[in-house]
Amino acid sequence: MTKKKSKILPRRSMPMQDPAARVGNFNEVANGYSLELAQEEARRCLQCKTPTCQDGCPVEVDCKRFIRELAEGQVEQAFRTIKETNSLPAVCGRVCPQENQCEGRCKLRPTGQPVAIGRLERYVADAFYAGTACEATVGREDCPMIREDLRVAAIGSGPASLTLAGYLAAQGVKVEVFEALHLPGGVLSYGIPEFRLPKSIVRTEVETLKEQGVEFHMNWVGGKTMTVGDLFDQGFKAVFLGLGAGLPRFMKLPGENLIGVFSANEYLTRVNLMGGYRFPDYDTPVFPGRKVTVIGGGNVAMDAARTALRLGAEEVRIVYRRTQEEMPARLEELEHALEEGVQLEILACPVAFQGDEGGRLTSMRVQKMCLGEPDESGRCRPMPVEDEAYDLETDLAIIAVGSGPNQILLNATPNLGLNSRGYIEVDQETLETNMPMVFAGGDIVTGAATVVEAMGAGRQAGKEISRRLLKQG
Amino acid sequence: MAVPILHKRKLIPGRVSELVLEAPQIAAKAEPGNFIILRLADDGERIPLTIADTDAAKGTITLVYLVVGKSTAHLETFEAGDTILDVCGPLGRPTHIEPVGTVLCVGGGTGIAAMHHIAKGHQLAGNHVVSVIGARSEDLLLFEKELTAISAEVLVATDDGSRGHKGLVTEVLEQRIQQGIEAGESIGEIVAVGPVPMMRAVAELTRPYGIKTTVSLNSIMVDGIGMCGSCRVTVGDAVRFACVDGPEFDAHQVDFEEMMRRQCTFSEQEKLSYDHFCRKCHD
Numbered sequence: 001m002t003k004k005k006s007k008i009l010p011r012r013s014m015p016m017q018d019p020a021a022r023v024g025n026f027n028e029v030a031n032g033y034s035l036e037l038a039q040e041e042a043r044r045c046l047q048c049k050t051p052t053c054q055d056g057c058p059v060e061v062d063c064k065r066f067i068r069e070l071a072e073g074q075v076e077q078a079f080r081t082i083k084e085t086n087s088l089p090a091v092c093g094r095v096c097p098q099e100n101q102c103e104g105r106c107k108l109r110p111t112g113q114p115v116a117i118g119r120l121e122r123y124v125a126d127a128f129y130a131g132t133a134c135e136a137t138v139g140r141e142d143c144p145m146i147r148e149d150l151r152v153a154a155i156g157s158g159p160a161s162l163t164l165a166g167y168l169a170a171q172g173v174k175v176e177v178f179e180a181l182h183l184p185g186g187v188l189s190y191g192i193p194e195f196r197l198p199k200s201i202v203r204t205e206v207e208t209l210k211e212q213g214v215e216f217h218m219n220w221v222g223g224k225t226m227t228v229g230d231l232f233d234q235g236f237k238a239v240f241l242g243l244g245a246g247l248p249r250f251m252k253l254p255g256e257n258l259i260g261v262f263s264a265n266e267y268l269t270r271v272n273l274m275g276g277y278r279f280p281d282y283d284t285p286v287f288p289g290r291k292v293t294v295i296g297g298g299n300v301a302m303d304a305a306r307t308a309l310r311l312g313a314e315e316v317r318i319v320y321r322r323t324q325e326e327m328p329a330r331l332e333e334l335e336h337a338l339e340e341g342v343q344l345e346i347l348a349c350p351v352a353f354q355g356d357e358g359g360r361l362t363s364m365r366v367q368k369m370c371l372g373e374p375d376e377s378g379r380c381r382p383m384p385v386e387d388e389a390y391d392l393e394t395d396l397a398i399i400a401v402g403s404g405p406n407q408i409l410l411n412a413t414p415n416l417g418l419n420s421r422g423y424i425e426v427d428q429e430t431l432e433t434n435m436p437m438v439f440a441g442g443d444i445v446t447g448a449a450t451v452v453e454a455m456g457a458g459r460q461a462g463k464e465i466s467r468r469l470l471k472q473g
Numbered sequence: 474m475a476v477p478i479l480h481k482r483k484l485i486p487g488r489v490s491e492l493v494l495e496a497p498q499i500a501a502k503a504e505p506g507n508f509i510i511l512r513l514a515d516d517g518e519r520i521p522l523t524i525a526d527t528d529a530a531k532g533t534i535t536l537v538y539l540v541v542g543k544s545t546a547h548l549e550t551f552e553a554g555d556t557i558l559d560v561c562g563p564l565g566r567p568t569h570i571e572p573v574g575t576v577l578c579v580g581g582g583t584g585i586a587a588m589h590h591i592a593k594g595h596q597l598a599g600n601h602v603v604s605v606i607g608a609r610s611e612d613l614l615l616f617e618k619e620l621t622a623i624s625a626e627v628l629v630a631t632d633d634g635s636r637g638h639k640g641l642v643t644e645v646l647e648q649r650i651q652q653g654i655e656a657g658e659s660i661g662e663i664v665a666v667g668p669v670p671m672m673r674a675v676a677e678l679t680r681p682y683g684i685k686t687t688v689s690l691n692s693i694m695v696d697g698i699g700m701c702g703s704c705r706v707t708v709g710d711a712v713r714f715a716c717v718d719g720p721e722f723d724a725h726q727v728d729f730e731e732m733m734r735r736q737c738t739f740s741e742q743e744k745l746s747y748d749h750f751c752r753k754c755h756d
Contacts, residue, residue: 180698182512182519182559190700219561221698225498246700250712257705257712257731259738266701274695275516280749283518283543284695285742359734406699408717 011113012041019339023309026194026277029336030094030119035075038123042071045115048107053117056105058456059086059163063102063117070124079128082121087166087209088159088455090129090201093122095192096452097330129204146213147172150469153236154178155222155409158186159451160242160442162205163458164465169212171466176236178220180408183273186244188451190273191265193303195310196333199272223412228438238437238465241424242458245443247404251295255353256399260361262287264296264304264400271307289396292316293364295350296400297327302334304398305342316342317392321349321369321382347371349382351389353397363391403448423447431461439465476511476560479533481553484615489539489583490549491525497532499524499562505570505594506689506721509534509562510697513547517558520544521694521716523587523666524563525616534562537586537615543746564697565720568687570594573661575601577649578624579675581642581667582608585615587689588666589623596623600661603628603649607642607671611635642667643674650682660684665724669733676724686724690715693738706732 015031016022022029033041045067053063062081069078082089098104098118106114150173154161157179165175183189185202210216220226222243231239248263250256267286270276274284292308294301297320305316318337320327323346327334338344345366352365368388371380405422417425417434424433424440431439441457443449480493499509508523526535540549551557568591576595580588585606596602604620607630614629614636621627629637630645638645646663653660663686665675672688679686692704692715699717706715707728713719 180561181696182561190696219559220498221561221564224563225502225561246698248700248702250702250705252712257707257735259735263702266695266703269695269701274518278516279742280746282516283746285739285746287738359731408698 008044008046008108008111008113009040011044011116012037012119014116014119019336019341022195023306023340026310028198029195032126033119033123035123035127038120039071039073041116042067042120044108045071046107052105052107053102053115056101056103058101058450058452059092059459061086061102061121066124067115067117067120070120075124075127078124082124085459086121086455087163087459088205088451089121090125091159091188091197091205092452092455093118093120093125094197094201095330095450097450099331101452146174148174150174151176151236152238152240152465152469153231154240154242155228156180156186156242156244156442156444157184157206157216158242158244158442158454159188160244160454160458160461161186161240162209163455164240164242164441164462165209165214165458166212167459167462168466169209169214171462171470173466173469174213174215176215176217178217178222178226180219180221181273182218184216184218186242187246190269191300191303193268193272193307194277195306196303221408223409228409228413228416228435232437237469238439240458240461240465241409241433241438241440241444242442242454243406243409243440243444244454245403245423245448246406248399249402249404250399251350251401253350253352255355255361258353258355258361259359260287260289260355260395261353261397262399264294264300264398265403267304267398268300268307271311277307277311286311287396289313289394290315291394292396292398293345293350293392293394294318294398294400296320296402297322297329298400298402299329299333301398301400302329302337302342304400306337306340308396308398309340309342313396317345317394318342319345319348319350319364319366319392321347322371322379323347326379345392347382349384350397354391361395361397363393364397366390366392403443405444405447421447430464431457432464437468476557478551478553478555478557481551484537485613487540487549489537489615491535491537491586492548492551493533493535494557494560495532496534496560496562499560500527500529500532500534503527503534503563504567505590506565506568507563508565508697508720509536509560510564510694511548511557511561512559513544513551514558517547518544519559519561519695519697521564521691521697523590523689523691523720525586525589526593526619527590535586537583539583542743543750546747546750561697565716566718568594568664568721570598570600572599574659575603575653576661577603577605577646577663579605579642579646579663579665579667579671580616581606581665581671582613583615584665584667584671584689585620588664589616589619591664591666591689592620593623595664601625605630605642605646605649607631607645607667609633641674642671643678646675647678650679650684654682662687663724664688669729669736672724673729673733676727676729680725687721688724688727689720690722690727690732691720692732693736706735
């Protein structure tokens, strides 16, 4: 007698590289669904009458519709549905914290097995990218005419600006993106490692925008090579500031300038943007660590720790002052890090870096912590346990405790209104700054947040800019 | 932006060259003290070079580099007509220039070229510019003609005495300071650009005199736009980024000891990279 099948099958797992193998390479960890797996997973969707998943998405992807289309085998249509609101689906499918967004609102969530919406989005995007660029970007075959008289400048080429560019280009507005570094993508290029977000995907997303008429200028530093005023003088009708939060925070601890202490930004930039993992075929070196400590509990800390393992570290420890429960990292990243052999040193707060006579890092002094009452963030406040400090041997320490606003453009634009934390102040509805027709969105407004939240802001500013320009035009 | 090389001049064959680049956007904005970051190939690193001169009318910037490692050795294979893949700038805070009377501008090695742009700025501001330059021997002296054109005085020191004073540039500097003090001259500022030991020696020399002294630091950089902190230096009680807070700082506040140690962070890899490049050249 066959056992009666439960109505809803378990969530399909995604094929992954084996942890033991993947710590030896920089290839993508998750291999993605096959069509068969994707459709099985799509058929788990309840197709709720009043879906809540879409409300969890900062760029409002119509999850229910694209999942139904995928289940019916209409991959192209599913892609168009996603593209209607999301300019970078292949990126989002990989880096969004879906557990707090679409999947967090899925009606199946209480079973512990929400529909794997992120993986499905990724599948649809990857499967579609064989299509033509025009289709890929706008979700329709005919590109609208670009209005060369309506030029919008975006400073920074991270997820906020790319989304804005995609949105405006679809409306026929000409966008020129100015990037300070030599490659586009912002944090997608310098921050997120290849094994989590292959750079070929970022290139594809950028290429499709180019096909759509978006122009990219590399090595242009906003506030140095040109100012916001220069852009208006050159005829741009609006300027969007998608500057990110690229200033690394240090901890102001003794010994922080010893050789072997790095910001996560530096460590990851050397590896990701500069290709340092291929040194010496690539010129930029990466500091080799045998016993590595990474300070922090977010995605950046996970990325740094997993990168260090791949570069041959014998031991990698994440030092975090709260516990695993409070770590802000995306769940999957933490799981992957643990699978790969990253160790956690929880309830531990560094108080000093110690070195030898040559100024090289040898150990880190760590204060034992315990959890106290919840603080204003709602998380339990870590408190030092008296007389409990110890040394951790380490020759490479990577500081991943957050970032702040880069000052270059802000200093060059003294009239721009900032909030008390030093980020740009904007109107919540329009994302306009105190300077007319200057908009801002993403981390430079909110402080470090997620890729998709920055994309949400790019979309919101894009809507407002096109409304104003096209009404005028 | 990809940038064409208009002229190349070999100042010290095989070791130091000058490039004039067509970079109108950078030339229009560059001020004394600024630097650029360049990259030569898709697998290349980003290297900072101080702007030695600009001509906004012609839209050009001038760079002078010493062949010290892989990237500069690669750059040395470039000729006029070739294109540099990426040039980004102008970066860093410009030199603070105001009328202060006499300014002593000290340059050592390729630092002389970087110092030239600063000296030119002081000359334009109406200051009495005294250039004090040093090298191991006469044939290694750079930019003497250019400095003569903009300086009220040019003082020279060489290690072997083949030109000017035989000895260190700091000895000439000290004599000139003494002479100024005896004559009641107001020395508003001393600027030093060159190898770190030279800049440190200048700082120690001028400290007792209490004369404002500025150095331009060449710490290791990656992005050059304040995103990584590789170039951080301790200045007084604060940690500053040479790329965005500098590269010029109050010499009397800089922790040169720490800076020199940090300069060696990648010395093993730098050697490896250079050897790797030489092997590829010989293949």
